[in-house]
Amino acid sequence: MLCKELLKEYLLDLKLRNYSKRTIETYEQQVTKFLEFYSKTFNEDAHVQKVKKLHYKMFIGSLLDRNLMETYINAILKGNKSFYSYAVEEGLIRESPLKDIKFLKEQKKVLVAFSDNEVLNMINVWNFSSFLNARNKVIIATLLDTGIRVSELINLKNEDIKSNYISVLGKGNKWRVVPLSNELEYLINKYIRIRDNHFKKLRTYYGRNRVLEDYLFLGKSGKGIKTVTNIELVIKDTAKKANVRPDVRASPHTFRHYYSLKNLQQGQDIFTISKILGHNNINTTKIYLGSITNEQVIEKAVATSPLSCLL
Template sequence: MLFEDVLEEYLYHCQAKGFTAKTMKNKRQEYKQLRLFLLEKRGINELENITAHDLKSYVRLKQKDGLQPQSIVSMFKMIKAFFNWCVKEGYLKENISKNVETPKVPKKILKGFTESEVQAMIDAFTYKNYFEARNKAIIAMLSDCGLRAMEIRGLETKNLKETTILVNGKGNKERYIFISPALKKILIRYERIKKEYFKDKHSYSKSYFLSYKGDQISHVGLDKVIKEAGIRVGIEDKRVSPHTFRHFFSVQCILNGIDIYTLSKLLGHSEISTTQRYLQSLEDFELIEKAMPSSPLMNIGRAKN
């Protein structure tokens, strides 16, 4: 069976499963590169003729091209998913990709924001105009809700209620996030200023955070807002990004007593292991502070007293 034909069927399968446009674009690009490699470098165009050795050669080629270990691992996850599907559909007897090793990814500890830095970034914006109010609300929501960049950009006004936000996450999976009184206060003022700013405009996007034209805020636009917050406060030794705010949210939740399973749901993670990676930058003193209340000896006899 032609490898190209099976790939096409699999991509329609993924589309039917509800994968995002970005994920589908990445899959198509990766599978196209793999197909060309197999055809041009290995002379293979039949699915049954592909071996683990061919896939190992493909990984080595990526390494020679200078692709970073994390990128290779992410790339090969897509390849594994395809071959796993082939086995389930009966096109192959075994998943040949399971015997292919990928490079080990060095563990990098993210240097997170402190509480004072986050508060300073929120305070760095005012309510003097729509953009200042919007930017303040964005930074506050990132800090207090731990949303992904795509989630905060795609947030629709109708999904914000009195005390909750309905978030449409990866793979179109929905989850609810609580709106704290501190965040609500900022959002109320933002909404009032937003309404005034757009009152004379005939139409604008249903998105909650808008550009000056009334369109959904772009990826570049969101990045500029976040970078501006870091510049105004003078943060130079840390990555100022949605991911770092998401990390801040995760660490604060754990330090405030939320268990990792609940946190995983709040973040929209499908696996606990993904959540655990967010917690690797807890400083030693924070771990000690967290561990003290749960000391077995300190808690012995408390129930009796």
């Protein structure tokens, strides 16, 4: 059986098991990378029964030759391991070719967060002069002030915005509440007014009713933003205009990192931060602790000194 045929079945199985659209797309991309490598290397399509451990070792070697990060390669291997586990479950093969292939040892790197000035500059790149300007401004503000994932952001509905919190549908289709500051609530309400007026004028101009989708953040057509890539491009463009340092990764995840780090610096406990971020394991949240500098540790410790509190 051709791998590309089984891949369609596998993706449908993930959908039926209620995996998120983002996860399904990611797994498809990860398996496809190997299939493209196999086809290019051996000038034929990969068959489930013909793929061996050697082929995956060659694939990993090609990824390492491109100087790709270990974390990125491991993510690709994870998707392929899951794909071949499905092939075993379906009785197509007795053993996965990835069974004895271990994940690469990852180098622990200190995450570099945005500075406060960089964050302010990125917010100020956009204004409320137009619908798209207002949308981009509030997208940046929402990411930095809530720490939500970009996939969660594009799926926010109007009804999810409450008076002092946001209802967020996260990984595993689990709902959680995320605090909404007065400042962000003000920006969101202003954006909604501009958004609704914008599309009202368009309906009047074109002489027909344009039905808007019920998402908070919309594209030019009045439909929801379908892909994470669209938001990533906005962030990269914003970071470039705000002169963000080259060594800081301009991505949605860096806003999540900034949110976590800022809350830790402000005295919020890691358990609350972990719950807000939607982490199943607090160890995931602890990764952000590595970014706190010695100066910040000293400042925080002095402020919470047991002796100072007693005397």
